[in-house]
Amino acid sequence: MKIDMAIEKVRPHLTESRFQHSLRVAETAVKLAGLYNVSPAKAEIAAVFHDYAKYRPLEEMKHWIVKSTLPKDLLLYHHELWHGPVGALLIQAEHGIADREIQEAIQYHTTGRANMSMLDKIIYLSDYIEPGRNFPGVDEVREMAGKDLTKACWMASRNTIDHLMRKQGTIYPDSFYAYNDLTNKLNGGT
Ligand code: DGI
Ligand code: FE
Ligand code: FE
Numbered sequence: 589m590k591i592d593m594a595i596e597k598v599r600p601h602l603t604e605s606r607f608q609h610s611l612r613v614a615e616t617a618v619k620l621a622g623l624y625n626v627s628p629a630k631a632e633i634a635a636v637f638h639d640y641a642k643y644r645p646l647e648e649m650k651h652w653i654v655k656s657t658l659p660k661d662l663l664l665y666h667h668e669l670w671h672g673p674v675g676a677l678l679i680q681a682e683h684g685i686a687d688r689e690i691q692e693a694i695q696y697h698t699t700g701r702a703n704m705s706m707l708d709k710i711i712y713l714s715d716y717i718e719p720g721r722n723f724p725g726v727d728e729v730r731e732m733a734g735k736d737l738t739k740a741c742w743m744a745s746r747n748t749i750d751h752l753m754r755k756q757g758t759i760y761p762d763s764f765y766a767y768n769d770l771t772n773k774l775n776g777g778t
Contacts, residue, residue: 616714634693641675700766716744742770
């Protein structure tokens with residue numbers, strides 16, 4: 589799908605500010621893709637669609653999780669975790685986007701996972717560092733994003749888990765799997 593078409597497909601499903609966020613994620617993802625030898629076209633499409641399901645009614649998202657092969661344990665965790673996995677299904681069902689790499693980058697953009705692909709990392713990180721984000725520690729991650737993609741994802745993962753734990757949130761297993769795997773990779777496979 590051409591990017592102009594993708595943008596017009598996404599726009600009606602998001603609020604204006606969420607739509608602008610998605611465009612900034614795309615801009616960031618294209619830059620990182622250039623830096624790390626990933627297809628900028630794929631990164632741009634994945635980024636534009638990454639929050640596609642964000643405003644679907646909870647019942648609709650629940651229905652997609654129940655009737656698909658998505659992990660059922662999602663239903664035991666906060667509904668914020670549903671829009672990535674459901675979005676990955678919806679872009680195929682509603683727009684015919686069948687590219688597995690794009691689907692997976694969207695599926696795992698909130699939590700990460702073990703063994704993230706380059707595209708997974710670019711979308712996960714772009715969502716965290718896009719220029720509209722201003723949470724504590726983000727500048728440090730922005731700086732690292734230009735030097736070491738894995739280290740930058742590790743920092744984002746650490747910060748997110750730390751933030752969630754401080755506010756007494758639960759952590760979805762994939763968030764821990766991402767953190768542990770990135771940690772092992774930084775430590776040279778131990
Ligand atoms: O959709 P966005 O707001 O652009 O960003 P996102 O999809 O990365 O994150 C949505 C929310 O999910 C954010 O407030 C952080 C939260 N989150 C990330 N990992 C976990 C999580 N929430 C829980 N409960 N558990 C997690 O592992
Ligand atoms: Fe999201
Ligand atoms: Fe987002």
